[in-house]
Amino acid sequence: RHGARSAVAPWDDPLSIRYMEVMKEASELGLDLDRLFHPDLPDHERLAIFDWFRAVHQSVRIPMAYAIPTAEAVHIIGQFSPIVEIGAGSGYWSRLIRERTGSIVFAYDKSPCLGVHRCDHIPTIIESHPDCSLFLCWPDQSDMASTAINAFGGEIFIYIGESIGRTVHGDFSPMGDVAFHLYVNRHFHEVLRVPLPNWPGNQDCLSVYKRSGAITLMMGETGNVETFQHVPPSERSDLFTASELGWRILDKTADMIASSNT
Incomplete structure (x- = not known):
């Protein structure tokens, strides 16, 4: 299939x-x-x-991490070294990435611990790592995530969590603030998404985003200003998706087409 x-x-x-x-x-x-x-x-x-x-x-x-790792996820993230993680919590994911892949990960949190540095001002931290990819894992619903993504000027953003339309908790998920999700949707495109083991009631995945090119045009007789993203064909995600129920619908559709052709 x-x-x-x-x-x-x-x-x-x-x-x-x-x-x-x-x-x-x-x-x-x-x-x-x-x-x-x-x-x-x-x-x-x-x-x-x-x-x-x-x-x-x-x-x-709380003592370990909210997101459950897989070998695939950790080695995907490791490819985008060096990495700066904001809101690293206990530092579990950053340590695992370092230990299993040898990648460089700078981890920051408002509550520092072993391997995790104090984060007093997010824009300053991100600006001090201009060559790093940005990594956010289960950001809370404060403005931490939107502050980080707005301060980030790099190309690759790595996110573990839920997103618009992929949550059972409201419209935007309990991870990150609304401004964060809207900014990501407007300025980045998802080039890879892989599932993770989930806790009940969650649908968090690992997503790799790349910054989109953009152009602003004056449209129509009224002169409305609109912004359009450019996503190269090789970076466009497959639009096909199907659940188990969806596959049953497709199987029935195939049977109906076959019957109509006989």
Whole structure:
């Protein structure tokens, strides 16, 4: 089938191992994680999932990282060295990228820790690394992400999180502020997106964006000023996409076409 890929598999790093352990525990507890937001799920079952997830959040996500690594994701990011990461948290991803790929990663956060430098003023930090790609992983909903992307003048932006139209949480996802998502959509184009293992209720992926060329034109008799992006053909993503249901629709469509031709 067009575009088919193997299932996303967690890696052998400590976070991935812990992720597999707690997901197995959830299964053994009978938690129906795939139906977390299903309208028909009984309230007591949903509350049980939330209670389980709160415990996981405190014991796994906060001390380690929110996003679950894969070998593929880490080695994709490593290709764009040197890298500056803003909002690095515990520094888990930046350390993993350094250790597994040998890439140069400068990690910053408002709360510094081992391997993560203090970030007091985001534009100054980014300007001090003019040759770096920018990396944001699960940015919070403050203006951190929009401040970083606006200050960034480079070509490659690497993002782990949800985005416009790819979230079950509102319009723009709980990652980054609205201004951030609009800026990325306006000034960059996605050249690669790969899935990651997800926590229940999330659809975060690894995306590699490249800065778009742009032209501003005066259009029509009214002289409206409009901006158009230029994306080279080799950098345009495949527009084909299909879920399991979508494939069933396509299979039925193929059968209908075959029948009409007989």
